[in-house]
Amino acid sequence: MTDEELADMRGGFLTAGGVVFDFGAIVRTYVGGALALETRLTWTPTGPVTAQVTGDLPGWTPLVPGQVGGLNLTGVPDGANGLVLTDANGSTALIHNVMNGQLQNMVLNAANGRDIRQEMQVMLTLPNFEAMQRDYSLDRLGSQIGQDLNWGSIQGYGR
Incomplete structure (x- = not known):
């Protein structure tokens, strides 16, 4: 059988030992106890699929690499997504990178008085x-x- 035919017959990963398993991850960042950013990664037969949800926090803008409010975001990995808040307290960038074989939940903070919490949930299913x-x-x-x-x-x- 060709690789394409085999890909249609299974989902998840196939290891060398023949064990099939599924993989997924949820990356969350909270600011002030409220969800600010959530990224979901699901591995499908056609490859990784991501979905991102932003919380209802005022003043946040989409992440754009470069210099933002005193933060140097030029080294942000390709494929990373996130939010940036610049206000009277300073600047904060929330960055999720779940592509390119990485699971990253990053905060770059130059602000005062922000309560920030990060979570990462990784699911591995072995049928x-x-x-x-x-x-x-x-x-x-x-x-x-x-x-x-x-x-x-x-x-x-x-x-």
Whole structure:
């Protein structure tokens, strides 16, 4: 089968050992206890899909690389998204980067008096994980019994 045909038959990742798993992440930043920025990453058969939600905080503008309100945002990774607030307290940039194999939740802050909290939730789903664990435990038990029998045979010859 071609790679394209295989891609249509499965979602998530396929590891070298043949274990299929799904991956997703939610990155959140709160300011003053209110959600300011949330980015969701879901891995699909066609690749990563992201969705971003901004909170209802007044005065925030979309992130634009460059110099903003005393913050140097020129090094922001390509594909990163976020918000910037510049007011009488100073400037704060909230940046989420969930592309290019990275999960980043960054705050660049030159403001006073901001209560900022960051969260990152990573989900890894292993279908049939309980069955895999049970099979592994049975394999280990069988191996241990085999080793015990071999060891018992070796000791029995020496008596």
